[in-house]
Amino acid sequence: MEIGNILANIELIPILISFVKIVLVIFAVILPMVAYSVWAERRVSAVIQERVGPNRVGIPFTKIGLAGLGQPIADGIKFLLKEDFTPGHVNKFYYWLAPALTMVPALLTCAVLPFGSELFGEKMVIADLNVGPLFIFAIASLSVYGIVLAGWASNSKYSFLGGVRSSSQMISYEISLGLSLVPVLLIFGELNLSEIVWEQSRNGWLLLPFWGEGAIWNGGVDRFFLLFPAFIAFIIFTTSIFAETNRLPFDLPECETELVAGYHTEYSSMKFALFFLGEYAAMIIGSGLIVTLFLGGWSLPFGLDAYLMNVAGGSEQVPWWLGLIHIGTFLAKVIAFILFFIWVRWTLPRFRYDQLMKLGWIIFFELALVNIFITAGILILTRDSSS
């Protein structure tokens, strides 16, 4: 076939719609959320430590403070205007490559996260892949390269130690991250994240199965007994996300007290900001993933979705206002989770390195493995094998 024919066969409309979705999700949702989670981090930490936090930066050249909401913008301008210094002792190529390699995977993974049900008949997910969780693991494990490269290329002992710690930590926790997800996939029998959320919308969230067919009084005995392994999976998955995103109590790659700043010691201005933003983007995507898998994604609790669909006329298509509510619900859940992340960070002290490895390899790994068998056992006992 000629190239002209191939071009003629490409339909422009779906590409345009995907493009709009990508731009909106990245530039209107993820990046502002990253910026404002930094602000939230500072405000919440201040509140926890009985301080005030950044509350002054508001509208420029006025005295309107807006509770410091202008702070991220001021920070961004500062990062862009600072001198971008490259030390003489680094490996230039990898040194420049590393910040991009941490930011890009974090943003790529949001492609498969369903951030809403439907809006005007269009699915609110950038790529409706049938292998959502696998795609996320494949891409997320790439982000370790950014940190390792940053550590090695910086040619400094602190960066190097941070990079080494980070690689071992991320590889260790990826195992329990993946294994803890297997029970969830067993329960749903589905790898498409959109379908998983639809299922939870109809028959109860994984951790709250009290409506639809998932409710115990409607015959959802299996879902009731599966609460136990689901909860274990939730704990392991959440903790592993903490470790994957290098958040306290697992922030050994950059622990200030020992390693100055860890793998980004030698970085300055926007390159440092990219590491910073990548970490927060990973945190947001991680929260989104936890919410999607365990807490029903965009769906409203207690069968409200089905009720509102009936109110709207009972057709298959989701009305636009419900679609907007769903997007809002998803964002609210993610924001709640980010606040939880911050709350934990300012509560728990850092683990010692051997404790970290012990927790990952001796406790979580085994627990996740056993959890798979428990889930499979419950499924065999409670679900009819013929169905």
Add this chain to the structure above:
Amino acid sequence: MAITVERPKLTILEKFYFPAIMKGLRITLGHAIRILRRKKKVTMQYPEEKWDDNLPEHYRGAPALVTDEHGRERCVSCQLCEFICPPRAITIIPEEIPSEDQWSKVEKRPREFEIDMIRCIYCGMCEEVCPEQAIFLRKDYAISGHTRDEMVHGKQKLYEIGGVREGLVNKWNTLK
């Protein structure tokens, strides 16, 4: 001698970390709620809120010269403050008071009286040593300027800060 510290024996529940984590989260949440409900005082929001009203009587701020109720500058250029000043912040150039002046029997007054506020340590020695009750430490503490020259307080600025002070000993009155 090496001291061996016995590691505490943890119960099973403690080995799980989980209750301890929950306890920690509760404590931090408690602090957060306390501050959000404004049950606890926080740092003063400086330029808007100042503690000027609560400054104690003995507060030592910027040193300044005063005039008395007759409009006479009280300083007689004895230069004791200049000599006592530990960081040598004070520079005085004296001048004679012309004989036709109402206060000619005082004999001397400062032509220049400069206090370098970059050097001043607010010790209050000048006030203590002054035999004329002419220099006082006021409650101004936010002394700022864009250049070093701006930070040197001249005579005019010092009288501006000091103002008029009444009820002091007036030993140079014509009646005495």
